[in-house]
Amino acid sequence: xxxxxxxxxxxxxxxxxxxxxxxxxxxxxxxxxxxxxxxxxxxxxxxxxxxxxxxxxxxxxxxxxxxxxxxxxxxxxxxxxxxxxxxxxxxxxxxxxxxxxxxxxxxxxxxxxxxxxxxxxxxxxxxxxxxxxxxxxxxxxxxxxxxxxxxxxxxxxxxxxxxxxxxxxxxxxxxxxxxxxxxxxxxxxxxxxxxxxxxxxxxxxxxxxxxxxxxxxxxxxxxxxxxxxxxxxxxxxxxxxxxxxxxxxxxxxxxxxxxxxxxxxxxxxxxxxxxxxxxxxxxxxxxxxxxxxxxxxxxxxxxxxxxxxxxxxxxxxxxxxxxxxxxxxxxxxxxxxxxxxxxxxxxxxxxxxxxxxxxxxxxxxxxxxxxxxxxxxxxxxxxxxxxxxxxxxxxxxxxxxxxxxxxxxxxxxxxxxxxxxxxxxxxxxxxxxxxxxxxxxxxxxxxxxxxxxxxxxxxxxx
Amino acid sequence: xxxxxxxxxxxxxxxxxxxxxxxxxxxxxxxxxxxxxxxxxxxxxxxxxxxxxxxxxxxxxxxxxxxxxxxxxxxxxxxxxxxxxxxxxxxxxxxxxxxxxxxxxxxxxxxxxxxxxxxxxxxxxxxxxxxxxxxxxxxxxxxxxxxxxxxxxxxxxxxxxxxxxxxxxxxxxxxxxxxxxxxxxxxxxxxxxxxxxxxxxxxxxxxxxxxxxxxxxxxxxxxxxxxxxxxxxxxxxxxxxxxxxxxxxxxxxxxxxxxxxxxxxxxxxxxxxxxxxxxxxxxxxxxxxxxxxxxxxxxxxxxxxxxxxxxxxxxxxxxxxxxxxxxxxxxxxxxxxxxxxxxxxxxxxxxxxxxxxxxxxxxxxxxxxxxxxxxxxxxxxxxxxxxxxxxxxxxxxxxxxxxxxxxxxxxxxxxxxxxxxxxxxxxxxxxxxxxxxxxxxxxxxxxxxxxxxxxxxxxxxx
Numbered sequence: 001x002x003x004x005x006x007x008x009x010x011x012x013x014x015x016x017x018x019x020x021x022x023x024x025x026x027x028x029x030x031x032x033x034x035x036x037x038x039x040x041x042x043x044x045x046x047x048x049x050x051x052x053x054x055x056x057x058x059x060x061x062x063x064x065x066x067x068x069x070x071x072x073x074x075x076x077x078x079x080x081x082x083x084x085x086x087x088x089x090x091x092x093x094x095x096x097x098x099x100x101x102x103x104x105x106x107x108x109x110x111x112x113x114x115x116x117x118x119x120x121x122x123x124x125x126x127x128x129x130x131x132x133x134x135x136x137x138x139x140x141x142x143x144x145x146x147x148x149x150x151x152x153x154x155x156x157x158x159x160x161x162x163x164x165x166x167x168x169x170x171x172x173x174x175x176x177x178x179x180x181x182x183x184x185x186x187x188x189x190x191x192x193x194x195x196x197x198x199x200x201x202x203x204x205x206x207x208x209x210x211x212x213x214x215x216x217x218x219x220x221x222x223x224x225x226x227x228x229x230x231x232x233x234x235x236x237x238x239x240x241x242x243x244x245x246x247x248x249x250x251x252x253x254x255x256x257x258x259x260x261x262x263x264x265x266x267x268x269x270x271x272x273x274x275x276x277x278x279x280x281x282x283x284x285x286x287x288x289x290x291x292x293x294x295x296x297x298x299x300x301x302x303x304x305x306x307x308x309x310x311x312x313x314x315x316x317x318x319x320x321x322x323x324x325x326x327x328x329x330x331x332x333x334x335x336x337x338x339x340x341x342x343x344x345x346x347x348x349x350x351x352x353x354x355x356x357x358x359x360x361x362x363x364x365x366x367x368x369x370x371x372x373x374x375x376x377x378x379x380x381x382x383x384x385x386x387x388x389x390x391x392x393x394x395x396x397x398x399x400x401x402x403x404x405x406x407x408x409x410x411x412x413x414x415x416x417x418x419x420x421x422x423x424x425x426x427x428x429x430x431x432x433x434x435x436x437x438x439x440x441x442x443x444x445x446x447x448x449x450x451x452x453x454x455x456x457x458x459x460x461x462x
Numbered sequence: 463x464x465x466x467x468x469x470x471x472x473x474x475x476x477x478x479x480x481x482x483x484x485x486x487x488x489x490x491x492x493x494x495x496x497x498x499x500x501x502x503x504x505x506x507x508x509x510x511x512x513x514x515x516x517x518x519x520x521x522x523x524x525x526x527x528x529x530x531x532x533x534x535x536x537x538x539x540x541x542x543x544x545x546x547x548x549x550x551x552x553x554x555x556x557x558x559x560x561x562x563x564x565x566x567x568x569x570x571x572x573x574x575x576x577x578x579x580x581x582x583x584x585x586x587x588x589x590x591x592x593x594x595x596x597x598x599x600x601x602x603x604x605x606x607x608x609x610x611x612x613x614x615x616x617x618x619x620x621x622x623x624x625x626x627x628x629x630x631x632x633x634x635x636x637x638x639x640x641x642x643x644x645x646x647x648x649x650x651x652x653x654x655x656x657x658x659x660x661x662x663x664x665x666x667x668x669x670x671x672x673x674x675x676x677x678x679x680x681x682x683x684x685x686x687x688x689x690x691x692x693x694x695x696x697x698x699x700x701x702x703x704x705x706x707x708x709x710x711x712x713x714x715x716x717x718x719x720x721x722x723x724x725x726x727x728x729x730x731x732x733x734x735x736x737x738x739x740x741x742x743x744x745x746x747x748x749x750x751x752x753x754x755x756x757x758x759x760x761x762x763x764x765x766x767x768x769x770x771x772x773x774x775x776x777x778x779x780x781x782x783x784x785x786x787x788x789x790x791x792x793x794x795x796x797x798x799x800x801x802x803x804x805x806x807x808x809x810x811x812x813x814x815x816x817x818x819x820x821x822x823x824x825x826x827x828x829x830x831x832x833x834x835x836x837x838x839x840x841x842x843x844x845x846x847x848x849x850x851x852x853x854x855x856x857x858x859x860x861x862x863x864x865x866x867x868x869x870x871x872x873x874x875x876x877x878x879x880x881x882x883x884x885x886x887x888x889x890x891x892x893x894x895x896x897x898x899x900x901x902x903x904x905x906x907x908x909x910x911x912x913x914x915x916x917x918x919x920x921x922x923x924x
Binding site for chain 2: 101102103104105106126147148150154155158159161162171175176177178179181182183184185186187188189190191192194195197198199203214215216218238241242244245246285286288289291292293345346347348349374377378379412413414415416417418419420421429432433434436437438439440441443444445446447448459
């Protein structure tokens with residue numbers, strides 16, 4: 001059904017002709033994200049400012065057109081895909097850093113500031129914005145807030161949630177609300193700020209964000225340890241924690257993933273025979289404390305039976321150690337262009353059981369499932385690889401996916417630690433949440449969006 | 463109106479006769495909290511376990527009886543006062559530490575575990591639960607969660623919110639829901655956990671809490687600095703932050719408060735002539751880092767014009783420095799037994815303007831207003847003292863209170879950083895939040911409690 005001309009005229013009047021697009025190229029580009037399973041919108045609108053967003057929202061309410069907010073389009077679960085068509089609201093013009101307040105350790109930004117750009121801006125003056133999703137050079141703060149993005153540093157520094165102090169947001173009825181504020185402590189009314197964080201664009205459109213900053217740690221020390229089994233590597237993680245060290249990064253890479261990187265980079269030594277797991281550890285802070293904590297990490301890895309230990313002596317060696325982690329996503333593409341990239345999470349002591357489950361799935365379903373992730377958080381990326389065109393493998397992959405999620409829930413974990421539910425995982429929500437909790441979430445959704453026009457078809461099973 | 467006997471019989475059947483009380487002593491005790499402006503309930507019920515809570519909630523729903531949950535009863539804004547009578551649900555029997563999981567850095571507790579008891583239990587094994595409200599030897603985790611309690615350590619470690627991973631809670635319709643879980647990263651559905659934190663017992667009754675723990679910092683160093691003006695002390699706070707130190711405590715005490723402590727303890731030297739402000743700083747962590755950070759703090763205080771500097775050489779001196787802060791509440795009682803104890807918060811760079819406002823209020827309304835608090839967070843306890851029986855002073859105090867809140871909002875602050883709104887501050891909510899935001903919060907309340915039976919009369923202006 002074509003959109004009414006009165007609606008389109010209203011949009012053009014609100015945001016200006018060039019910022020309302022209905023051409024095929026736009027509908028194609030704005031219909032997909034990193035999930036690669038898209039659906040075209042009917043119109044793409046690029047507003048500048050909360051007032052314009054409000055006008056667009058009111059038009060959508062009046063004409064009953066679904067509205068889907070979009071940031072960097074880097075999500076893995078289709079959060080910004082307009083699965084029911086309608087209007088994609090791209091926030092790309094709202095990309096300014098409005099204020100960096102050094103005394104109050106606060107940044108005020110518009111939603112489409114690229115995360116890495118904000119980090120560079122604050123690091124220049126000795127401050128630090130820790131959340132570091134792998135996509136940080138393309139993903140944007142607004143999207144990070146909507147999905148509650150994590151990253152390697154989350155174990156020590158927490159996820160995006162821990163850095164959001166306040167929001168300006170536009171409700172589906174066009175109301176502009178302000179939540180939280182420029183203060184770290186605020187208990188005035190309900191904490192709508194943290195309800196909006198991670199709500200995947202289904203409750204309100206975020207138009208401004210107040211972020212907390214911290215001092216930049218001056219020194220890092222980076223270590224690499226290899227192990228003959230996942231169990232040994234996990235024991236090392238537990239030993240590190242028992243040594244009362246909280247590393248800024250504590251990444252675990254399994255043998256299959258290492259093998260892929262070794263082949264991709266053509267560096268055989270990256271995956272020596274007998275290596276089932278690699279740990280990448282980084283501690284940061286003041287120089288003396290870093291020295292002490294690095295020593296404790298080395299001792300912990302040794303105690304857990306590390307087969308090889310390396311500590312970076314300079315920044316070049318540090319980058320070399322990180323390179324393996326950074327090239328992982330690219331390396332996996334050499335196995336297959338299709339992967340079900342799952343970001344499951346379990347209490348970290350149960351990582352060995354999670355990997356045992358993955359081993360069973362590999363065997364039972366004859367699948368390649370390289371896995372790696374943030375061991376400190378128990379947040380492991382389990383990548384079920386699928387050969388394009390192989391329908392039988394695809395079916396087996398879907399069965400393995402369901403068993404993975406069931407297993408994770410049985411281990412008291414969660415089916416998503418970073419990527420959210422979107423529409424890709426919506427049908428699995430009842431595996432983790434009981435009926436009463438889902439019903440309550442739907443009532444909360446209705447409190448924000450009684451007509452169900454904002455980002456429909458997400459989170460909840462249809 | 464007396465409660466129907468069928469209702470009372472149902473309660474007794476649910477929780478057992480001895481745990482349903484209607485005697486005058488119980489109605490008196492459970493009708494008030496630290497605000498000292500109470501209202502008696504009609505019945506007090508002490509359930510043991512979520513199932514019993516659920517049954518009681520269903521009975522209240524059926525007979526349309528208001529229900530008010532109660533933890534330690536140490537709140538300052540009347541959050542646990544049954545202002546419309548009905549049933550007080552005291553969680554005092556649910557006071558067990560269920561699990562301390564050293565590998566996963568998690569504690570699982572029932573709501574009425576005394577905060578200080580949990581801290582002692584985890585510190586014994588080298589772990590740490592940072593939130594430290596002044597009432598920690600009496601207030602309980604459930605109440606801390608309901609109010610999102612803070613304390614001196616919040617600047618470095620965050621408030622209660624940062625430590626709550628998951629909750630079990632009972633809704634007004636009797637549904638038992640589980641939110642969050644035993645993992646630090648979890649983006650499955652809406653973050654109901656952090657919506658419940660700070661909701662002041664108006665959305666659900668919290669029956670179990672999963673808390674995040676961190677390693678206990680092995681070493682502390684405690685400093686005291688005095689200043690000739692509040693502006694100098696605030697400049698020292700900013701200098702500390704610019705030196706990239708985040709102290710575990712950064713407490714500011716004004717001259718009037720010091721004077722009260724000096725008189726109370728009869729130690730004249732605690733408030734030397736010309737001292738307008740005292741800063742108490744504490745840094746913690748590994749020994750070498752603490753040494754470095756303490757040196758930076760001393761330099762920062764000197765640069766800001768400290769008139770006197772002291773660094774504790776041992777635990778006895780540390781306790782002596784802390785003593786002044788700890789005796790403050792008692793000392794203020796020597797001025798008057800009645801105080802309006804406000805916990806306003808401003809961006810920390812604006813603390814001087816906040817104190818200028820307090821000076822104006824003292825002068826304009828002829829009031830004594832000793833003030834002190836958590837300078838790192840900009841969270842200052844402004845104590846408007848009132849002489850019992852002095853109606854005119856009481857009237858002036860109320861006028862000053864309103865002007866204080868208006869001024870704080872104008873400084874981009876919040877009218878409560880720690881104590882919540884309860885019923886004591888409900889009429890001031892519209893000073894800080896606009897109509898659209900309050901309307902949204904009321905819709906969220908209705909999503910949990912459509913009949914308005916759970917802790918009625920709180921947060922929102924009546």
